[in-house]
Structures are given as structure tokens and as C-alpha cells.
Amino acid sequence: MRDQRLPSSPGFWRSPLRGPRFTAVFGVVLLVGITLLFVTGLLSYAAYNPDLSPVNDQTPDKGILGFYLFSWPTDPPWLYRLTQGVHVTLGLTLIPVLLAKLWSVVPRLFALPPARSVAHALERISLILLVGGALFQFTTGVLNVQVDYVFPGSFYTLHFYGAWVFFAAFVVHAALKLPTAVRNLRRLRAEEGDLVSPRPAEPTVTRRGAFGLVGGASLLMFATTAGRSFDGPLRETAVLAPRGGPQPGSGPGGFQINKTAAYAGIDRRETGDEAWRLVVTGRSGVVRLSRGELLGLPLHSAALPIACVEGWSTSDQWWRGVRLRDLAALVGHDEPTDVLVESLQRHGAFRRAAMRANQVADPRSLLALDVNGEPLTLDHGYPARIIVPAAPGVLNTKWVARLTFGDL
Known part of the structure; x- marks a missing residue:
């Protein structure tokens, strides 16, 4: 025994x-x-x-x-x-x-x-x-x-x-x-x-x-976690969810941030109006645009959330900017095509990300310049960031430096 x-x-x-x-x-x-x-x-x-x-x-x-x-x-x-x-x-x-x-x-x-x-x-x-x-x-x-x-x-x-x-x-x-x-x-x-x-x-x-x-x-x-995916009072219950609970501040930029500018290694001098230019490349060549020139193009708005792989999301925010499909047309792509997005960030994953043609074609897919009626804050991607409906948050690239349109 x-x-x-x-x-x-x-x-x-x-x-x-x-x-x-x-x-x-x-x-x-x-x-x-x-x-x-x-x-x-x-x-x-x-x-x-x-x-x-x-x-x-x-x-x-x-x-x-x-x-x-x-x-x-x-x-x-x-x-x-x-x-x-x-x-x-x-x-x-x-x-x-x-x-x-x-x-x-x-x-x-x-x-x-x-x-x-x-x-x-x-x-x-x-x-x-x-x-x-x-x-x-x-x-x-x-x-x-x-x-x-x-x-x-x-x-x-x-x-x-x-x-x-x-x-x-x-x-x-x-x-x-x-x-x-x-x-x-x-x-x-x-x-x-x-x-x-x-x-x-x-x-x-x-x-x-x-x-x-x-x-x-x-x-x-x-x-204690489900509220991260909802708006309103339920969000207050997400006490075990980093970044998924109540909004971390007030004002137009007072919503969740996954990666700060300091963490990403963003140099403020690179984002200034004098230094920063968006480089757009496509079939017809290269175009360089300042933030002021982007603001002079036709602007559109979309109410979209940001949802991240960690399971948290923001409520809908009002974004305003230039449609990605309009930027593609600017460099010779009359029909929307894939795009490679490159960021100024130095640290962290996804300094480069790509979007499919169907995402570029959506009229709500923007190179966002403003959010909730005010210019983007640096932590939210100033001078410009990508916002695409239903895309994982990490693909909504912040501090955009270059867009390359064409089949990837």
C-alpha cells in the first residue's frame, strides 16, 4: 500500500x-x-x-x-x-x-x-x-x-x-x-x-x-474589466484595466494614451512648423507638405474610437484631417492603393505600419490634424497621425513623417 x-x-x-x-x-x-x-x-x-x-x-x-x-x-x-x-x-x-x-x-x-x-x-x-x-x-x-x-x-x-x-x-x-x-x-x-x-x-x-x-x-x-470597451458610466468600473478606465484628463485631448511622445523618443524640434514636412510618395513622384499646407487641403471629420490589443478602447473622438485617398490621388493614384506609413518615433514597435487599399479607400480614413476641435497634442501624435476605422490602435500611427502609396 x-x-x-x-x-x-x-x-x-x-x-x-x-x-x-x-x-x-x-x-x-x-x-x-x-x-x-x-x-x-x-x-x-x-x-x-x-x-x-x-x-x-x-x-x-x-x-x-x-x-x-x-x-x-x-x-x-x-x-x-x-x-x-x-x-x-x-x-x-x-x-x-x-x-x-x-x-x-x-x-x-x-x-x-x-x-x-x-x-x-x-x-x-x-x-x-x-x-x-x-x-x-x-x-x-x-x-x-x-x-x-x-x-x-x-x-x-x-x-x-x-x-x-x-x-x-x-x-x-x-x-x-x-x-x-x-x-x-x-x-x-x-x-x-x-x-x-x-x-x-x-x-x-x-x-x-x-x-x-x-x-x-x-x-x-x-x-472590473469589461467597462474598458464601453462608453459612459460603465467605463468607471474598469478598475483593473490600465488606460481602459475613466478618461485621464479633461479637454479635447483628455483621452487615453498608450505611448507618450517621451516614451517614443520624439524630439519636439522635429515636430515644429518650421522643421516638419510630410513626405508623400506615389506613382507621380514626391510631394512635401507642411502642416499649414495640409490644413489648406479639403478637410473632413469622422467620429472614431481607438482600440488597442491590450483590450482597452477610447470613446468616439472627433477627428479632422485630410482623407488618405485624397493624399493618394495627390501623387498619382486615382484609385486607392496600399500605403506604408512611417513615424518619427525612435522607440517601441510599429515605427512603420501598412494599410490595405480598402482601408485607404474609406472616406473616414484620415491623416488627422485635429481632435475634438483642437490641434492634436504632442502625445496624441502632433503634427499628424493616422486614424482608420476598425484598425488596431497601434496601426493608427502617430507623429507621421512619410506616406508611401503603392502595392506592398
């Missing part, structure tokens, strides 16, 4: 809560939730127009995993705000469920022998990838939401490869365990199996109470 003091002994794990049905409930919730996470993650990948590589998508050696989906649309203008808001909010909401699921099956991690057959060995290996992948994806996701980049390398690259490893293991695990989970959910009699302790301790909480505790924790995570 095994020593009851060792984790490999079933008698070591004495919680009366563990059981197949208890585990199955969390498993079914994660089956639905993680599938939706993966789909919205793919949509986030598509929103960067990854076919415009190596500008927008710098993930190395992705091979068939980097398949291109479609040209990201500009309608509805809040599309990325919705898909990425769901992705991040759902991911945070599922954390208590994930932890409860892992806790419920921890005895199996110590079960001996480690492999009873080749099939069992393969299942155990898939579990290592599943548990490791889940912890990696959720941890890096939370750190990204909190804008705390303590991990080595690029978040985009790490999260991209991690997602495929994790989801592949998840699909295998779901295919193997879903029939068992359904059977366990239908059981009405007392639970049996290797998760049930042979010598359970006295219960301190019922299973219903445990479900309520996990559900309440998930509801708390949802309530």
Missing part, C-alpha cells in the same frame, strides 16, 4: 469536492470559452493585415501557421473594439475557471506509474502541453493587458506560437475527454473514479458553494 503522505497516493488528496462531475463542469465551460478565445485571437491576427509582411507581421518562420485570412474591413468602425474587447475580457473572466479546473485534476499529475501504455504516455505528454500552454498563454496575456512586458522577446511572437501549441493540445484533449465529460455531467449517482478521495476530509464548503465561489470570482473579473 502506498504511503498516504506521498502525492502519488490517492489518499494524499483529501478534498471531498473533487470528482469527475465537478471537473467536467469546468471542462465544458473552458471548451466553449477557449474556442471563442482562439477565434477572436485569429481575428486580432487578421486585423493587422499580416499579408503586409514584414511590415505589419514580423513573426519569424511561421510557415503555414501564418496563413492570411482576409483584408480587414473598416465596417463597422467599432469591429476591432468588439473582437479584441471580447478576447481580453473573456480571457480574464476565465482565469478562475482555469485555476479551478487545474486544481480539480491535480492528483492525476502525480499518478504512478507515469505511463501505463503508449496511448497513456501520449495522453500525458499532451497534458503537459495543455497545462503548460494554458498557463503560458494566460500569464502572457495578463502581463500584456497590464502593460508589464517582463518576458523576453516580443509579446506578439510569443503569444502567436503559444496559441497554436496550446490550442493543438486543447483540441486533442477535448476530442479524448468530451464523451467522458458529457457522461459525467449526466450522472445522478455518487461520483466514482480516480479523482474521488478514498478517505475524504470533512467538507468545509459544498460543491454548489465551490461553483458559486468560482463563478463569483469570474463575475468579479468581468465586472
Whole structure:
């Protein structure tokens, strides 16, 4: 008989809560939730127009995993705000469920022998990838939401490869365990199996109470983060969301900023009216325009939010500037075409970004000069920035120095 003091002994794990049905409930919730996470993650990948590589998508050696989906649309203008808001909010909401699921099956991690057959060995290996992948994806996701980049390398690259490893293991695990989970959910009699302790301790909480505790924790995570994707009073509830909560100031420029001019290494002298010129290149040549000359062109306005990969977004702001398609026409492109945007910024990712022709064609896609009736502040991209409906915030390049129109 095994020593009851060792984790490999079933008698070591004495919680009366563990059981197949208890585990199955969390498993079914994660089956639905993680599938939706993966789909919205793919949509986030598509929103960067990854076919415009190596500008927008710098993930190395992705091979068939980097398949291109479609040209990201500009309608509805809040599309990325919705898909990425769901992705991040759902991911945070599922954390208590994930932890409860892992806790419920921890005895199996110590079960001996480690492999009873080749099939069992393969299942155990898939579990290592599943548990490791889940912890990696959720941890890096939370750190990204909190804008705390303590991990080595690029978040985009790490999260991209991690997602495929994790989801592949998840699909295998779901295919193997879903029939068992359904059977366990239908059981009405007392639970049996290797998760049930042979010598359970006295219960301190019922299973219903445990479900309520996990559900309440998930509801708390949802309530303190979901407001980042909404306007009005709900935004005040996003207390766990950096940059996603109440507006950080007042006045025309008093809305969320992801990257300040100081962080990006912007030299004020480069943005002055005497020094700064926008260089526009296209089929017919090169045009250099001062801010004053841009203000002399036909100006248009659009009410658009900014939505970022961290899951936060601004409310609609009123932008005014020159349409991108008008700037394309200025250098010989009568039909809208792709554009490469280059910034003055020296630090941080996406100093260069690209937009597809359908984004340039949208009449709301602007080289913005003003916001909410006033000139852009330096932190919001003065002297000029890109604003495109439904595009990820990082592609709405600030401190624009050059626009190059043509097929990319």
C-alpha cells in the first residue's frame, strides 16, 4: 500500500469536492470559452493585415501557421473594439475557471506509474502541453493587458506560437475527454473514479458553494474589466484595466494614451512648423507638405474610437484631417492603393505600419490634424497621425513623417 503522505497516493488528496462531475463542469465551460478565445485571437491576427509582411507581421518562420485570412474591413468602425474587447475580457473572466479546473485534476499529475501504455504516455505528454500552454498563454496575456512586458522577446511572437501549441493540445484533449465529460455531467449517482478521495476530509464548503465561489470570482473579473470597451458610466468600473478606465484628463485631448511622445523618443524640434514636412510618395513622384499646407487641403471629420490589443478602447473622438485617398490621388493614384506609413518615433514597435487599399479607400480614413476641435497634442501624435476605422490602435500611427502609396 502506498504511503498516504506521498502525492502519488490517492489518499494524499483529501478534498471531498473533487470528482469527475465537478471537473467536467469546468471542462465544458473552458471548451466553449477557449474556442471563442482562439477565434477572436485569429481575428486580432487578421486585423493587422499580416499579408503586409514584414511590415505589419514580423513573426519569424511561421510557415503555414501564418496563413492570411482576409483584408480587414473598416465596417463597422467599432469591429476591432468588439473582437479584441471580447478576447481580453473573456480571457480574464476565465482565469478562475482555469485555476479551478487545474486544481480539480491535480492528483492525476502525480499518478504512478507515469505511463501505463503508449496511448497513456501520449495522453500525458499532451497534458503537459495543455497545462503548460494554458498557463503560458494566460500569464502572457495578463502581463500584456497590464502593460508589464517582463518576458523576453516580443509579446506578439510569443503569444502567436503559444496559441497554436496550446490550442493543438486543447483540441486533442477535448476530442479524448468530451464523451467522458458529457457522461459525467449526466450522472445522478455518487461520483466514482480516480479523482474521488478514498478517505475524504470533512467538507468545509459544498460543491454548489465551490461553483458559486468560482463563478463569483469570474463575475468579479468581468465586472472590473469589461467597462474598458464601453462608453459612459460603465467605463468607471474598469478598475483593473490600465488606460481602459475613466478618461485621464479633461479637454479635447483628455483621452487615453498608450505611448507618450517621451516614451517614443520624439524630439519636439522635429515636430515644429518650421522643421516638419510630410513626405508623400506615389506613382507621380514626391510631394512635401507642411502642416499649414495640409490644413489648406479639403478637410473632413469622422467620429472614431481607438482600440488597442491590450483590450482597452477610447470613446468616439472627433477627428479632422485630410482623407488618405485624397493624399493618394495627390501623387498619382486615382484609385486607392496600399500605403506604408512611417513615424518619427525612435522607440517601441510599429515605427512603420501598412494599410490595405480598402482601408485607404474609406472616406473616414484620415491623416488627422485635429481632435475634438483642437490641434492634436504632442502625445496624441502632433503634427499628424493616422486614424482608420476598425484598425488596431497601434496601426493608427502617430507623429507621421512619410506616406508611401503603392502595392506592398
